[in-house]
Amino acid sequence: MKSTIAETPKILLVDDEVAHLKTLERLFLKEGYEVLTAESGEEALAIIRREPLHLVLTDLKMGKIDGMDLLKLVKTLQPEVEVVLMTAFGTVERAVEGMKRGAYDFVSKPIKRATILKSVRQGLERQALVAENRALKARLAGLADEPNLVGQSPAFRAALDLVKQVATSSTTVLLSGESGTGKELFARMIYELSDRADAPFVAVNCAALPESILESELFGYEKGAFTGATQRKIGRFEAADGGTLFLDEIGELSPQVQVRLLRVLQEGEFERLGSNTPTQVDVRIVTATHKDLEDELEAGNFREDLYYRLNVVNIEIPPLRRRMEDVPLLAEYFLSKYRQKNNRKIDRLSRECLDALMTYHWPGNVRELENIIERAVVLDKDGSIGLDDLPEQITSYEPDTRHITIPLGTTLDEIEKLVMHETLKLTGGDKKLAAKLLDISTRTIYRKI
Numbered sequence: 001m002k003s004t005i006a007e008t009p010k011i012l013l014v015d016d017e018v019a020h021l022k023t024l025e026r027l028f029l030k031e032g033y034e035v036l037t038a039e040s041g042e043e044a045l046a047i048i049r050r051e052p053l054h055l056v057l058t059d060l061k062m063g064k065i066d067g068m069d070l071l072k073l074v075k076t077l078q079p080e081v082e083v084v085l086m087t088a089f090g091t092v093e094r095a096v097e098g099m100k101r102g103a104y105d106f107v108s109k110p111i112k113r114a115t116i117l118k119s120v121r122q123g124l125e126r127q128a129l130v131a132e133n134r135a136l137k138a139r140l141a142g143l144a145d146e147p148n149l150v151g152q153s154p155a156f157r158a159a160l161d162l163v164k165q166v167a168t169s170s171t172t173v174l175l176s177g178e179s180g181t182g183k184e185l186f187a188r189m190i191y192e193l194s195d196r197a198d199a200p201f202v203a204v205n206c207a208a209l210p211e212s213i214l215e216s217e218l219f220g221y222e223k224g225a226f227t228g229a230t231q232r233k234i235g236r237f238e239a240a241d242g243g244t245l246f247l248d249e250i251g252e253l254s255p256q257v258q259v260r261l262l263r264v265l266q267e268g269e270f271e272r273l274g275s276n277t278p279t280q281v282d283v284r285i286v287t288a289t290h291k292d293l294e295d296e297l298e299a300g301n302f303r304e305d306l307y308y309r310l311n312v313v314n315i316e317i318p319p320l321r322r323r324m325e326d327v328p329l330l331a332e333y334f335l336s337k338y339r340q341k342n343n344r345k346i347d348r349l350s351r352e353c354l355d356a357l358m359t360y361h362w363p364g365n366v367r368e369l370e371n372i373i374e375r376a377v378v379l380d381k382d383g384s385i386g387l388d389d390l391p392e393q394i395t396s397y398e399p400d401t402r403h404i405t406i407p408l409g410t411t412l413d414e415i416e417k418l419v420m421h422e423t424l425k426l427t428g429g430d431k432k433l434a435a436k437l438l439d440i441s442t443r444t445i446y447r448k449i
């Protein structure tokens with residue numbers, strides 16, 4: 001059976017017998033694989049560090065880094081890559097030990113063509129299955145567990161864990177995070193997981209209404225309380241009685257409304273506008289802000305006593321650019337959402353499209369990503385979302401050159417070189433300035449170059 005992998009499989013051959021390595025290379029090239037070769041364990045390690053692979057076929061007995069070492073290194077750096085070991089007479093026991101440590105198979109030298117081809121093909125098939133399984137599981141974990149909150153990154157999970165922890169109490173929660181990070185969704189999640197899930201969830205955006213209207217919206221009014229108050233109206237606090245009131249953009253509250261809110265929090269009661277009789281309510285309050293409320297405290301715009309009442313538990317939702325691992329999951333989620341909604345047949349996001357999404361800095365966070373995928377679904381003509389379906393702000397985005405990403409598994413030596421190189425690029429080749437930034441002497445920088 002031919003391999004079921006869609007991509008061209010990329011395999012690394014490692015053997016210190018050069019003639020043997022060449023024979024193997026020809027054999028696998030003929031099969032249509034992409035083949036990389038290494039004549040030593042050290043050379044192989046350098047490749048494993050930088051190249052995503054599907055399978056490694058390595059001799060067991062080599063110099064300083066042997067096949068067994070490589071097996072462990074592969075399983076550490078690229079755990080999904082399958083390893084097939086080649087053993088000479090007398091090393092079969094080591095090969096069996098290798099299987100225990102995660103090698104897919106071993107073949108004995110002298111190598112028979114049919115045997116090794118079969119072993120590598122099967123190894124590749126398993127690799128593809130494992131990778132696919134993992135992708136599906138990650139997607140399911142993101143989708144099924146919380147129907148509308150998608151994300152797998154540790155930063156996102158930590159915020160979600162906190163939500164689960166506090167949901168069942170009646171504690172006041174302050175959600176902070178940039179615009180579009182999903183604060184409202186988090187508030188709904190707190191509500192859905194709480195004991196109050198059968199009572200109402202009422203959301204008010206404090207920034208959307210002018211002060212006078214906000215006050216009457218929140219607390220309600222009696223007939224005749226002001227011109228136009230032709231009949232009594234209950235406010236959102238009363239509407240949310242027994243349930244949860246979500247106040248979005250809490251940083252926008254006027255001093256007057258802050259005082260009234262503080263009183264509800266302290267005493268569980270308030271008066272409708274135009275009334276002297278207090279109304280009692282039992283409401284759980286969840287608030288959200290994209291502003292830094294501590295700054296607002298310092299600037300005197302927000303009451304300290306109210307801040308401490310609201311901020312009993314603070315859940316910070318990280319901006320999307322700090323959890324880029326979530327971008328592919330969210331993109332897939334929105335693709336399937338808008339594909340269904342618009343009745344479109346689009347099976348995938350192209351590699352280039354995903355790369356572009358992974359490079360962008362997402363100032364508008366998840367909301368921006370959602371809008372972009374919705375637009376792409378509507379614009380798409382060929383059944384696959386490509387670069388041409390993305391707006392210019394994404395395709396022409398130049399990433400910040402002041403940061404570099406270094407994969408784990410890079411040697412300190414290489415890290416040093418990389419940082420020096422990038423710092424010199426940043427200073428336009430000015431070595432003195434680079435030395436200052438790196439906090440080393442100019443002499444050292446010349447020496448290292």
Ligand SMILES: Nc1ncnc2c1ncn2[C@@H]1O[C@H](COP(=O)(O)OP(=O)(O)OP(=O)(O)O)[C@@H](O)[C@H]1O
Nearest residue numbers: 148149150151179180181182183184185290366367
């Ligand atoms: N983790 C997520 N999974 C799925 N959808 C998300 C997620 N986070 C945000 N969204 C979606 O992104 C959009 C913006 O989310 P939301 O309105 O909750 O953000 P917000 O932080 O309250 O924004 P603002 O501060 O501007 O009010 C919504 O359509 C929401 O459904």
